[in-house]
Amino acid sequence: MSTPTSQTGNLLETWDTLSEEERVDAFEQIPRAQADDFFLALNPRDQASLILSLPEGERRIWMRLLAPDDATDVIQEAPEEDRPGLLSLLDETNLREVLALMAYKEDEAGGLMSPRFARLRPEMPIDEAIAYLRRQAQSGLVETVHYAYALDSEQHLLGIVTFRRLFSAQRGQSVRDIMRTTFVSVKEEMDQEALANLFSEEHLLAIPVVDDNNRMKGIVTVDDIVDVVEEEASEDIQKIGGMEALDAPYLEVGFLDMVRKRGGWLSALFLGEMLTATAMGFFEHEIARAVVLALFIPLIISSGGNSGSQATTLVIRAMALGEVRLRDWWRVVRREFAAGLALGCILGAIGLIRILVWQAIAQPYGEHYRLIAITVAASLIGVVLFGTIVGSTLPFILRRMGMDPASASAPFVATLVDVTGLIIYFTVASLILSGTLL
16 A cells, blocks of 8 residues: 655545545546555545546546555445446456456455465576566566565465575575475465464565465465454454444444444343343342342442453453464463452452441441441452453353354443342342341
């Protein structure tokens, strides 16, 4: 992705606030020397919208400016009825490459890769290899140059050459003498999230994509994966917030689509909260006999929900970064059990002190205030511990079922813990207050 000059930087910042007509007018006023960089700095959605807004005679120029993988992204962002028209603007070589990329799913390595990469033969002398790479770059056969890839006549990937080793090689050496035969590669069907994690772990600028027979198909570069990381993070944040992921920028999502994506989760959470009302009805007799217990219900259930939300957020993030895998579930549960117990004791102590201090000041809790304080403290320990365990294990359960762990949203965990929190609270109250208030 190119970087716009300072002259066009302001336009890029205000681009989202402009109407379609204003965008076209502003774009046509950019000097031609700067227009290419500005256009390439736009995201694929805006590029597709701009191209379709231009007169038909100008569209071909901008479609042919794009590398095959970028052109594929633009076409996939365009409305389905406009895609054939955009494909017709490509030359024969680009069209063939774009159609090959469109055969892959958008969220796979094959859908992200560029088929234009630096190729070398293992038997090439160093001087010949350097000259050959220069010709490839000048002819546009290479989109971006980070590494050169040594291939045999059947396009099998044999090794990778860094440009540092290439230019520091001795005369008389060949590509085979300096290439690395141990390297990282990925299959075409690898998921984009796993690919992003691999980039983070290996600290590479590009990763080759191969088929099942180790024939090289293309490369995925680090700038391609930056957009993937942003997309995956946005989806996870929206799911953790308790809604379906948006498939477009916030202001571009239709009102009915926004209501639908949020309403489904809210309805499910509302039905879950109805179980809380049912639980309170079950303990109606205890509440009637000891009304003071009702004062602490919000305190108890919110503490459990908060601890569960914390745990699930931490585990989901660790899973997304590859720090935690399914096999680590027992280590995580043990760790969160200890953390939940410690946090519960801290909150329980605060609750105990609060009741004792307030009783000394205003005496609102009656003669059994010590037992009430112990009840609240013990309940907080139990509820926070339970919430932490549930919040940390639910993402593992979803991952094991083949679902997105981010679906274990904070509101969902909080709703689940609300019901069990009431049960824990009144069970503890029945044990401690039996024979006094109950």
